[in-house]
Amino acid sequence: MAERRLHPMSWLFVLLAQLRQFVVPLVALLVFGRGDRNELWPLIGVGVLALSSVWQYFTFRYGVAGDALLVRKGLLERSLRVIPFARIHNVALQQSLLHRVFGVAEVRLESAGGKKPEAEMRVLTLADALALEQLVRHRGQVPAAGNTGDIMVAHAAPEATTLLQLPLDEVLRHGLVSNRGLIVVGAGVAGLSQFSPRLLPNLFERWGEVVFGYAGSHDFGVPEYALAAASLAALAVGVLRVLSMLLSLLQYYGFTLRESGRRLTVERGLLARWRTSASRRRIQAWTLHEGVMHRLLRRRSLHVDTAVAEDQQQQRALREVAPIATPETCDRLITHLLPNADWAGQAWQPIPARSWWRLWLPSVPWVALVGVVVGWRFGAWGLLALPWLGWSAIAARQHARRAAYAVNDQLVAVRGGWWSRWWRFAEIDKLQAVSLRLSPLDRRCGTATLWLDTAGATPMAPPLRIRFLPEAEARALHETLTVTLARRPLRW
Template sequence: MTTTDSPVVEASPQPAPGGDAIRVDQRLHPMSWLFVLLQQLKQFIVPLVAAFFFGGDRNELWPLIGVGALALTAVWRYLTYRYGVSGDALVVRSGLLERSVRVIPFARIHNVGLQQSVLHRLFGVAEVRLESAGGQKPEAEMRVLKLADALALEALVRRRGAAVEPAATAVAPTPLLALPPGEVVRLGLVSNRGLILIGAAVGGLSQFSPRLMPNLIEHWGQWALGWASDNGTQHPVSLAVAGVSLVLLVVALLRLFSILLALLQYYGFRLSESGRRLTVERGLLARWRTSASRRRIQAWTLRETLMHRLLKRRSLDIDTAVAEQQNQPRALRELAPVATPAACDALIEHLLPRAAWAQLDWRALPARAWWRLALPGLPFALLFTAIAAWWIGVWALLVLLWLPWTAYIARRHVRAAGYAVNDELVAVREGWWSRHWRFAEIDKLQALQLTRNPLDRRCGTATLWLDTAGAGAMAPPLRVRFLPEADAVALYERLSRTLARRPLRW
């Protein structure tokens, strides 16, 4: 029986032309079964460790039977897995009783990802993922290859993929950006990755003692309040001291963990360019390497939070035509995790030379648009005030003091917002406290949508949505909000005419 995910063709037994080093029917690394087994054992690690070291329920050892079955499956996978080159495609064979042959044209491979954990580096191997645009899983996932074989496969994909990229040539990689340790520390300061570690620690500790975290918080409060009382401070001040000190401690721990996590993930970050292909390599203990063609970039996001501004830094992300799979870092997303504004602008100018990023003519939104931004929250504020007044009386009217602050925020947002359009690029800027610039080449736009809700019709405004492929879940939308209706229609028609004259580029 043969099962396939793409049309099956018989692989030629001769090596592919061009002197490629990857022969037909290449095996995985002899220790690949171990890495496959470890990947499958992740769900059993916690109960097994708890049972052995903390005296858990011995019934939790029953999964060991499943572990044995997984070990046999991993060995079977190694013995039956083959890959090789046939003409202009990579052929992957697996299975013995139920055979599968997958033929992957090189032109279909849009991204090559290499990952190395600490164990991978000890054995000198790497895990390889070959990915395409829009797929919900990799075209091929090889666990694991010798590092030399993995790099040879990456070079082969790049070389064969040049057939669909005439401008691509086999040249030495050109470094575009490198992050020294000091910049990685700044990245930890501007990010909130420490929340991940603290959340994981709280969840893990709560499994062993549900009262552990409440007890820690209680002891901290007793220590802080006792220290304040010894100094003769009144109770309200003591409470404030305890609260402020606890907040400062949590903030300090968050930043510390964020720095540690940034060092683990981004140490040795290097962005390089080879022909028209971009490659990123990063990681302290585990190394991660991925590459993607420049023509696969669909949209760009330039970010600047308050902490970015304090450190005079920005971040530059991209969307590529490759989907993500269950939080796996499949596609190239971060061109500059943290860099100076000048370095970010230089990257954009280099990678988008025809877009004239520095010369964009930004147009601001009309000043009166702040009404349109503030109005949706007004009915909810009045309703909440009425309900609160019914419960606590006239003191609930203090809630209305929130309205002037809302109006101030709306004014600041409208003052900071704007958009720019030229023959090559459409760009939008939004945000006040945290700012971002979202832009894309006009040729990469897939859809335009002009929307007006009842409030827009009342205020004479409209919102233009611009859709591209590969947008990440956390990426801000590409849209021009609260334009006067005539301006929104004119911009919609201009972009529609431009798209109608040009073929869609991927």
């Protein structure tokens, strides 16, 4: 069996990754240094990192033996890692702008558990990276006949089918609905605060002096101040939306969802390219989301939870099946990827509408606390918190009217939200646990909550739970799901 090395320039990318955390101190040393020889001592550490990067290139090998990937590292202290292809749940390829210049890619092979990837290769030629991805896709099967010396000679793969491709206008719409500009603003504030903690407060104070000085010299009244405040708010919203569109353009340009056999592959990015793939059976749960801006543009987004290593979930795992698409396209994708679930024919069962007050109740102490604090500090202005109780009651009624659940032989689904609507669903075979919970208030009201746990769930996703069911109905549903799970083998 022939083994392969990393790309000859891999040492450079490893060195750059190691130096990333030292970039700011090194730049400060070079720019603000006073020429003292003692200031050059940190450069010794840079030299050590460079030598270790070259050492990694000469001592790293990988190859394929049957249905497993072999990773060999070290010279004096050697290690051999055998990774069965069945254990690899996700293959992630990353190309930064520098990767694309050299025609290479960084590869991570991820499993369902653990804190780190099963294997991380910095870096491979793009051809080797794609061939390795194909080998994983086919569980490492090597042609039976002919010379098997070259492990990266991949056999014919089924032709990939494009399920979704976002044109430029859809990517810009995604920027409008995502409001990711706050990320850019937050990063800018954090960066400026590193130079001087008083920089931002001083800028705001100076801006306030200029604005109020100008307003005072022109004898502005309340209407003028209100108009100016509205104009500034509109300008801020516009700037945030433009930043969101630019960020979406960088991250989602060329977004393409393809299907090859039972494996899904997503590729996206303008300057840096991301390519990640996972088997359809690794998908644990689905989330369909529709915010206010989504409804104005007649769009939705479809996300999935996949079982991958914990620290790889957010960035490199297959998470977004459709960042933005029409409702018809989202329904088509769900029907195609879950053909036996009968998504379009779900019989939604509403929760009792009278339970709206239980959604409203948690907001009462917070509103009362805010009213007391504001009233203690500003007097009668604290009464302005009271109308919020009425608004939250209206919102709770609307949430209760729309909340519902649906269960069939293949799928369990819940829906909720009012301004921002969502649908959360999972195949019954993918449920990890079904628990029935009764709080003191549930026992008082004769209700119960059914919690349905799946692997790979993120904290930002809506919980998969059915709330405020009559206790008898909740126990019957719990028994049905428990029996169904007991009769079927657990699938990952």
